Amino acid sequence: MRVLVNGFGRIGRTILxxxxxxxxxxxxxxxxxxxxxxxxxxxxLFAYDSVFGPYPGVVGQADGYLMIDGATIPVSHAADLSTLDLRCIDLVLDCTGIARTADIAARGLAAGAGAVLISGPSPAAEVTVVLGANDADLGDARIVSNASCTTNALAPLLRHLDTALGVVAGHMTTIHCYTSSQPMTDAPRGDFARSRAGALSMVPTTTSAAALVTQVLPHLAGRLTASAVRVPVASVSAIDLTATVDRAVTTEGFRDLLAAADPALIGTTALPLVSSDLRGRPESLIVALPECFATTPHQIRVFGWYDNEWGFSARMIDMAVRMGHR
Structure with a gap:
């Protein structure tokens, strides 16, 4: 399967x-x-990464090519992807963060590519798919959104919990590392709190996760709220979910239930880990079992880690493989 990475930022480079x-x-x-x-x-920027360290190989460039371990990858610099000839490309991995309108999202198709997978929420996508939540919705859509990193952490967990226990209502807080949408020093942004220096304060803000979960798990509409706190760490985020469930459960039974989830998507740890210990983990979520319990037989608390760059990029690759096998 031949892909083109459009946008060589954090996600594009991590995928490669x-x-x-x-x-x-x-x-x-x-x-x-x-x-x-x-x-x-x-x-x-590919050779030297502040989060994941230097690339463990040889990186160079010459004559319009990125050269990695002896292989050559052509690099173009088109602001409008539709100006390129992509008839040899099966899938565009759109990692630009700007594919929010139909004309931009479809530029890869206009250039001749077979399909487009967007690395984030996009109202222009034909369908939003989160592996472990609504896999069957993929169908033959040619413009697909892979949702957000937080939605990939939350939606498979909710699907698993709802199937086993019946989720009545819940609230999730994502404790999220800072990103490039925040300034390094205080500077104007659309949101007052997010105009403050991202590496100096914990910043309460919003998240799209609840709305996206409703897209991929529509039967949970109106049952979930979500908020976010951006924190001054460079990588690895967490979710803290409290939910009311229909079927009674004990703490021991609840932890067993979490451990029985698909380990490729929802990992577990019984160790007293901190965020930096989870860097580079490929799962969508790694549940911290000692932090998970039943407050009452019908109220549960889940705490889990997710590498919002490495784990999300792993799901982009998994989704690309699925799209290639349709």
């Missing part, structure tokens, strides 16, 4: 790093990269 290191058996070939940044900058 996984494909070249931990996911070499995926059947995916990165046949091109498109980014408006200069080639030497793309090569530098």
């Amino acid at each position: 790093r996984q494909l070249l290191t931990t996911r070499t058996d995926s059947g995916i070939t990165v046949a091109g990269i498109n980014d408006i940044a200069p080639l030497d900058m793309c090569a530098y």
Whole structure:
């Protein structure tokens, strides 16, 4: 399967790093990269990563190609993807963060690619799919949203809990590392709190996770609320979910239920870990079992970690493989 990575930022680079290191058996070939940044900058930021460390291989660039471990990947710099010839591309991984309107989301198709997978929420997508939550909805859609990192952590968990216990209502708080949407120093943004320096304060804010969960699990509409606190760490976030359930459960039974989830998507740990210990984990969520309990037979609390870059990029790869096998 031949893919083009459109947007070589945090997610685009992390996807490529996984494909070249931990996911070499995926059947995916990165046949091109498109980014408006200069080639030497793309090569530098791939080779040296502040979160995941240096790339464990040889990275160079020359004559319009990114050269990694002897392989060459052509790099283009089109602001409008539709100006390229992508007839040899099966799937565009749109990691730009700007594919929010139909004309932008469809640029890969206009250039000749077979389909587009968007690395984030997009109202322009034909369908939003979260693995472990609404896999069957993928169908033959050509523009697909992979939702958000937080939704990928939350939706499979809710699907698992609802199937076993029946979720009546709940509230989730994501404790989320800072991102490039926040300034390094106080600077105007659309939201007053998020105009403050991201690495200096905990910042209460909003999250799209509740609305996206309603898209992928519509029967839970009106039963879930969500909020976020951005915290001054560079990687690995967490969710803290409290829910009322229909069927009674004990703490021991609840922990057993969590441990019985699909381990490829929902991992577990019984160790007293902190956020940096979960860096580079590929699961959508890693549940901290000692932090999970039944407050009453009908009220539960779940705490879990997720690497919002590495884990989400792993789901992008998984979704790309599924789209290639349709």
